[in-house]
Amino acid sequence: MKYWIGFDLGGTKMLAAVVDSKNNIVARKKKKTRAHEGSQAAVDRIVETIGEVVAEAGITFADVAGIGIGSPGPLELDTGVVLSSPNLGWENLPLRAIVEKKTGCATVVINDVDAGVYGEYLYGAGKGARCVVGVFPGTGIGGGCVYNGELLRGTTTSCMEIGHMQMVPNGPRCGCGRLGCLEALASRLAVAAQAAAAAARGEAPALLEASGGAVPAIKSGMIADAIRNGDKSVELIVKNAANWLGRAVASSVNLLAPDVVVLGGGMVEAMPELFVAGVSEVLKDAVIIPYGKGGVPVKAAQLMDDAGVLGAAGWAKRVIGEKE
């Protein structure tokens, strides 16, 4: 039996999984990304994690048909070079070549959110749809689109950079250096920063106690807890983020007319109803494409952490399988 490795590289954590030929995950391994330690350290941790998950599955690299890696930031698809990833601090990193050299396995690199959306298309909330638009707000906000079974792509690079759609002229500064990007208004970092400010003003005492007012300490689960415990100012911050997300999704729907919009990532996992309702409400008014009575179907991702690894492994199977 041949195995595939799916790897999901996030701004804060990395997850590796071994997938068997029936598409079942037989082993998983998770580590922190520690982007601040630099690209060399991160690559070492990636290769180490892949080695560990292979051992965990009780197989060797000879049993691995290929590796699929989902990585953030624009990247060169055919060479597997990560061109620029503001949230990881990477520039022109030949990720595919490094991993192939260290493991001896054929490797493909795709955008991390493309991997998640492809996973949801294969097995989750977008299963079998002709066109799926996926938006995953996390440390940043990534998008992906599966169209007639293919991931939409640029000629050399990945695309669907919905996080850098300008939502409002002169809006807050984004990690990419521009002003008013969706990511600067609705990512987990943007929400955490606003929540930390609210906490500092004394408006969110429980969150202040839990986080000390430190932005990196404010996780999605903590935000969800604050809302569940009746913290109205945090709730307003998240609803506003969902509203901005809805506006960007509306523009994407007006362009691509998908059959389903899939929302994923840590914040959506922690507060799925809030995000699905917030985005759906905006789409009801802002979409000009005729969708009939039910409007645009908006769903929360179903595969949680597994979406990225299953999608990356599935794409590797498809691309490397096609080459053989």
Place this chain on the structure above:
Amino acid sequence: MKYWIGFDLGGTKMLAAVVDSKNNIVARKKKKTRAHEGSQAAVDRIVETIGEVVAEAGITFADVAGIGIGSPGPLELDTGVVLSSPNLGWENLPLRAIVEKKTGCATVVINDVDAGVYGEYLYGAGKGARCVVGVFPGTGIGGGCVYNGELLRGTTTSCMEIGHMQMVPNGPRCGCGRLGCLEALASRLAVAAQAAAAAARGEAPALLEASGGAVPAIKSGMIADAIRNGDKSVELIVKNAANWLGRAVASSVNLLAPDVVVLGGGMVEAMPELFVAGVSEVLKDAVIIPYGKGGVPVKAAQLMDDAGVLGAAGWAKRVIGEKE
């Protein structure tokens, strides 16, 4: 020899052409649309124009292999029903069935801008590109995208409604009823309305004299003349429109990573340098997809009025040809 008819239905004028099997236009016929006279009158004029162009070419309907119609507004592609066209005032008009009944020829209906973009992809500024994003500011603002030789589409409807991307919350009112759509900021109507206001304020005396300050009287050529004659306030209005257009194009480029952006329509034809420069300037800063030194290639459409008819005929040939 078999012939194809391409038909371009605009908010203000309609153009029919007979195209021979070598893709040469052998006859053309142009009429005003007169949308205010209602859909029945417009449909009668469409059929009349098709009859006239067939006579002009010295052929009969028996020589016509198929008709392709580019029509504004979201439409149902497989049935050829125009679902809603704010600029024509149409709702659920079965255009394909009507034209097939009156002419006896197989007919396909696509979005008017899709037709124009497909024409530019076949023979013009987007020739042979893997991915072309076209944006045509006219009475409204339509978009189209050819991806791997296919027009991007929704499952039942057309898509790429870039004119209804919300550019600014609480912006000016759009013909679709929403606020802040690109169309309300940068269409010919939006530009004409701002120019008419400037004329009324005494800032554009030549334009006031030429138009009497009436919005419908302010044509693209008149706007171009005013700028050529040194009218700074009209120039600022057009540059601002090109800037808004650039912002919407930037969002589309960040999503679709096209190989070329093609700008078309009457305003761009009248002022190609101004629009290409204005859009390119915004893209330089606002696009996060790596394009290398030259940036995103932006070109003015090359086929002028013929883009729509050639694209519609070409699409009919492709779709109806495939069915046979």
